[in-house]
Amino acid sequence: MPSIRLENIVKNYGTETNAVDRLNLTVEDGDFMCLLGPSGCGKSTTVRMIAGLESITAGSLSIGDQPVDSPERSVFVPPEKRDIGLVFQSYALWPHLSVAQNVDYGLKLRGQSREQRRRRVDEVTEKLGIGRYRDRYPSQLSGGQQQRVALARMLAVDPQLMLLDEPLSNLDSRLRLEMRAELKRIHGENETTVVFVTHDQWEAMTLATRVAVMYEGVLQQVGSPLDIYDRPINRFVAGFLGVPPINFIDLEGDAEHVRAAREFLSGRVEDLDRIGSLAFRPETAVLLPAEEAAGAEGLVLPVRFDAVMPTGGSWTIDVLSGGRHFYLTSLHRPPFTDADDVRVVVPPEKVHVFDIHENRTEVQGA
Amino acid sequence: MSTTELNSQPSTRQIALAGPRGKGPRRPLGQRFRLAMRNPVTAIGVLGLVLFAYLIVAPIVSLLLDGFVVQRRDMAITMADEGSPTSYYLWRVFLSPFAWSIFWEPLLNTLGIAFGSIVLVLIVGITAAWLLVRTNMWGRKWLATALIVPYMFPSWTFALAWLTIFKNRRSGGEPGWLEVMGIAVPDWLAYGQVPIILIFACHFSPFVILLVGNALKRFDSTLEESSRLLGASRMRTTFSIVLPILRPSLISAVTLILAKVIGEFGVAYILGLPVNMNVLATSLYRNIYSDQAGSAAILAAVIVLIGAISLWVDTHFLKEAKRFVTISGKSGSGNTVAQLRRSRPFATGACLLLFAVSVAIPVLVLLLSTIMRRPGDFSPGNFTLDFWIGRDLPTTGFEDGLLFNTEVLQAAWNSFWIVGSAAVMAGVVGLLIGYVIVRSPYRWLSTGLRQMLFLPYLVPGIAFAAAYLSLFSEQRGPLPALYGTAAILILIYFTEQMPFASRAGISSMMQLGSEPEEAAQMSGARWWKRFFTIVLPIQKGALATSVLMAFISGFKSLSLVIILAVPGMDVLTTLSIRLLDFGYLQAGNGVVLVIAAISFLGTYTVQKIMKTDLAQGLGG
Numbered sequence A: 001m002p003s004i005r006l007e008n009i010v011k012n013y014g015t016e017t018n019a020v021d022r023l024n025l026t027v028e029d030g031d032f033m034c035l036l037g038p039s040g041c042g043k044s045t046t047v048r049m050i051a052g053l054e055s056i057t058a059g060s061l062s063i064g065d066q067p068v069d070s071p072e073r074s075v076f077v078p079p080e081k082r083d084i085g086l087v088f089q090s091y092a093l094w095p096h097l098s099v100a101q102n103v104d105y106g107l108k109l110r111g112q113s114r115e116q117r118r119r120r121v122d123e124v125t126e127k128l129g130i131g132r133y134r135d136r137y138p139s140q141l142s143g144g145q146q147q148r149v150a151l152a153r154m155l156a157v158d159p160q161l162m163l164l165d166e167p168l169s170n171l172d173s174r175l176r177l178e179m180r181a182e183l184k185r186i187h188g189e190n191e192t193t194v195v196f197v198t199h200d201q202w203e204a205m206t207l208a209t210r211v212a213v214m215y216e217g218v219l220q221q222v223g224s225p226l227d228i229y230d231r232p233i234n235r236f237v238a239g240f241l242g243v244p245p246i247n248f249i250d251l252e253g254d255a256e257h258v259r260a261a262r263e264f265l266s267g268r269v270e271d272l273d274r275i276g277s278l279a280f281r282p283e284t285a286v287l288l289p290a291e292e293a294a295g296a297e298g299l300v301l302p303v304r305f306d307a308v309m310p311t312g313g314s315w316t317i318d319v320l321s322g323g324r325h326f327y328l329t330s331l332h333r334p335p336f337t338d339a340d341d342v343r344v345v346v347p348p349e350k351v352h353v354f355d356i357h358e359n360r361t362e363v364q365g366a
Numbered sequence B: 001m002s003t004t005e006l007n008s009q010p011s012t013r014q015i016a017l018a019g020p021r022g023k024g025p026r027r028p029l030g031q032r033f034r035l036a037m038r039n040p041v042t043a044i045g046v047l048g049l050v051l052f053a054y055l056i057v058a059p060i061v062s063l064l065l066d067g068f069v070v071q072r073r074d075m076a077i078t079m080a081d082e083g084s085p086t087s088y089y090l091w092r093v094f095l096s097p098f099a100w101s102i103f104w105e106p107l108l109n110t111l112g113i114a115f116g117s118i119v120l121v122l123i124v125g126i127t128a129a130w131l132l133v134r135t136n137m138w139g140r141k142w143l144a145t146a147l148i149v150p151y152m153f154p155s156w157t158f159a160l161a162w163l164t165i166f167k168n169r170r171s172g173g174e175p176g177w178l179e180v181m182g183i184a185v186p187d188w189l190a191y192g193q194v195p196i197i198l199i200f201a202c203h204f205s206p207f208v209i210l211l212v213g214n215a216l217k218r219f220d221s222t223l224e225e226s227s228r229l230l231g232a233s234r235m236r237t238t239f240s241i242v243l244p245i246l247r248p249s250l251i252s253a254v255t256l257i258l259a260k261v262i263g264e265f266g267v268a269y270i271l272g273l274p275v276n277m278n279v280l281a282t283s284l285y286r287n288i289y290s291d292q293a294g295s296a297a298i299l300a301a302v303i304v305l306i307g308a309i310s311l312w313v314d315t316h317f318l319k320e321a322k323r324f325v326t327i328s329g330k331s332g333s334g335n336t337v338a339q340l341r342r343s344r345p346f347a348t349g350a351c352l353l354l355f356a357v358s359v360a361i362p363v364l365v366l367l368l369s370t371i372m373r374r375p376g377d378f379s380p381g382n383f384t385l386d387f388w389i390g391r392d393l394p395t396t397g398f399e400d401g402l403l404f405n406t407e408v409l410q411a412a413w414n415s416f417w418i419v420g421s422a423a424v425m426a427g428v429v430g431l432l433i434g435y436v437i438v439r440s441p442y443r444w445l446s447t448g449l450r451q452m453l454f455l456p457y458l459v460p461g462i463a464f465a466a467a468y469l470s471l472f473s474e475q476r477g478p479l480p481a482l483y484g485t486a487a488i489l490i491l492i493y494f495t496e497q498m499p500f501a502s503r504a505g506i507s508s509m510m511q512l513g514s515e516p517e518e519a520a521q522m523s524g525a526r527w528w529k530r531f532f533t534i535v536l537p538i539q540k541g542a543l544a545t546s547v548l549m550a551f552i553s554g555f556k557s558l559s560l561v562i563i564l565a566v567p568g569m570d571v572l573t574t575l576s577i578r579l580l581d582f583g584y585l586q587a588g589n590g591v592v593l594v595i596a597a598i599s600f601l602g603t604y605t606v607q608k609i610m611k612t613d614l615a616q617g618l619g620g
Helices: A041-053 A098-111 A114-127 A143-156 A173-190 A201-207 A225-230 A235-240 A256-265 B011-015 B029-040 B039-068 B071-080 B087-093 B099-134 B140-146 B156-166 B193-218 B221-229 B234-263 B266-275 B280-289 B293-328 B346-368 B407-439 B443-458 B461-472 B486-512 B516-523 B527-538 B540-555 B573-583 B585-610
Strands: A004-011 A018-025 A034-036 A058-063 A067-069 A084-087 A162-167 A193-198 A212-215 A217-221 A247-250 A275-281 A284-291 A299-310 A314-323 A324-329 A342-346 A352-355
Touching: A004 A041, A004 B234, A018 A041, A018 A217, A018 B280, A034 A041, A034 A201, A041 A058, A041 A084, A041 A162, A041 A193, A084 A143, A084 B516, A084 B540, A098 A114, A098 A143, A114 A143, A143 A173, A173 A193, A173 A201, A193 A201, A201 A225, A212 A225, A212 A235, A217 A225, A235 A247, A235 A275, A235 A352, A247 A256, A247 B071, A256 A275, A256 A299, A256 A314, A275 B193, A299 A324, A314 A342, A314 A352, B029 B039, B039 B293, B039 B407, B039 B443, B039 B461, B039 B486, B071 B087, B087 B099, B087 B293, B099 B140, B099 B193, B099 B234, B099 B280, B099 B293, B099 B346, B140 B346, B156 B193, B156 B266, B156 B585, B193 B234, B193 B346, B221 B234, B234 B293, B234 B461, B234 B486, B266 B280, B266 B573, B280 B293, B280 B461, B293 B443, B293 B461, B346 B585, B407 B486, B407 B540, B407 B573, B407 B585, B443 B486, B461 B486, B486 B540, B516 B527, B527 B540, B573 B585
Parallel strands: A034 A193, A034 A212, A084 A162, A162 A193
Antiparallel strands: A004 A018, A004 A058, A058 A067, A212 A217, A247 A275, A275 A352, A284 A342, A299 A314, A299 A342, A314 A324
């Protein structure tokens, strides 16, 4: 199974800004790579360029050792010759063909014998649990079944690479969970290389071996899901991952929470003017009575207790500091009322620090 | 940063926003060209541009040129060589002593007829639309379909029915029914503007009913209700709220009718000729027949101009209409229906009367006229089926009944195969062009095709035919003279249908989207394979519909071919006019009935295929 190499790729549709800007990314053999980002960030464009449905404007794209799109070398391999499978967000099942015919289409093009094809169609549809719908038409299937047919159609021809463009976004949450497990199983069994596009961080975290976060056409960070969650490379990545979102403290003005942030930084950094903001994740902070928090190491925010919202298995706690809301999560209902004098305490290694260019910066003991 | 790979760029937003200015980077031109040509879409599009430059742009240019260069027959008058530039025709049409009869009088007649019929059609159409959509009148559902029927008949069907009843001694041949019964019919009632206006009002009322009816249907009745709640009377609400909001639809209907009335030939020819009344279309026809190609060209240009202006007005207001749609937004509350009580039977009665006048009576009259030996004589002995199935009839040169007559059969066969092949071509090419327009990465290609294919819509049929006559009447390059052949008829039917066929193609390709085809591409299918196994099979219903629509529209079209068809190469429509010219009332009416029946059945079938009834939204 091959790797994909994207070198300095630019995609421009004739507008002022590039849809994808100087993208460098290597998808290793056997990776389950998730392209993650808000809509319009260029992730779908990237997948369509890998597939060959869009040509690149500059840079070079190779699959295995073979360059498949490179303006410099005047190379462009059309999609039908790249041997790549793609599942569309809309599934793009052919409405005039039955399930079996949909799955069979690619096999037929590869000139396999009738018997071979029939066996393969049976095998793949059986495996995905749509065997008994073989003679139905796509319009007679539910969304989840259509999704399986789209997967079967791609798997039938055993592509060397699988691309999935937001394949789960049209399913309800229960089906999503089921299909996620299915995808993980398929990836494990076939040991194929998979590139998966999603705007859903949850999906990316649970499925991927590696995640690439994109924003406005620019790749922000690549790494394992936990790595990206724990060590976001810049403010955007930090803010994009996590529910409830990470809490930022901008070092501007002189409010209560800003003073606390400065206090945390003093002695840890030499040049305070270099720092733009701090951040901490809701689950890394604890809420303590003022007396217990005194002398605690790390970021200590004086807060006023505002509200507690149950979210089922856990609690989301809303606190106010310097007129701003901060959110914490806890497995237990906090034993406070809004009259109590409380502090939020974040251990120093859990505090993220970003410079004035919004990039991560390492500080002593953090 | 052990496992974290860093993007080589230092930051995030700033960089993306400060991307390359202006046009941005592009692949080298040569490569872009090769990539483009690998895509058959581009090749087909370029081919289409060339083809339609020849079939649409060239004839129109050639026609217009005829108006500004000396024609052979006018060499003596202009004292100039054939082909040298001249303003003689402009003078002749607009200023000369003949200008009154060539241009000004026909123009006044045309505008008068257009004005009269539009006023009448608005009154009738709006009332009917309101009754159908917004009241609890009886029989709404049935009437919603029935009142659309006049549109399915060729317009001059009504003219023939009119003549059958009202014809007086002024013109030769069989007398009209009233004349036979001893009632002297004055000329103004028998011929000319009055009957033409009435007939257009009948024929075009479906347009207004459909356009206004649909607008009323979409109209959020809370808008009316809020006006009423603020204290406005029903009348005031109608004039200050309802009509202004309906204005775009009304203007759309008016301009559409105007454009059609101006190009209409058949009705004015049948009812104007006996009293020597001309409209622009018939004046154009007479100039062509008297070999006045130059003057004909100027007239055609005027017709095109009026058509273009009215359609420009239409698209202008269409934009406005879109604005209105966004304002009303998500209404969803539906319509309240006015509860008629005592007036309920009157409402239904009025609509039934409209149906009788615009459908039932004309069809019945025509049918009766073809089974009566002498017009207007209702004694049992006068009825006969001879004109349908008889032999050795007294009509010279047309001795057999319609169903056996070789001329009719020949014309019917011509209609079927000529219009049929043109319709198939139009459907297939329309789908391909729609494909190119939707898929082409090049804006110049899609816009070029779109605008070029819109031109025939601007040019009324008779002017377009004049253009074809001008271009294809003599040998040009490798192409032989096409006048009098089936080829020229096929070409003009085909081209005339392209605006609609390509629109149909565009909309069905839009609906399909690009993903099913891209999925086939990912499965390894090349373009031809994709087109024939995915695109075409999915679109076969849409294709069938557009072929059938093109067929019906061509089948009943008269003005498009009246100057191109020659005896021996007649289609049914031109044959019917030829028979009437001979004074063979029964035969002519019979042929028209056949045309109306086929066109009605065809339209009906299209609606069944599409499973969407034109009038479905309107009633009940």
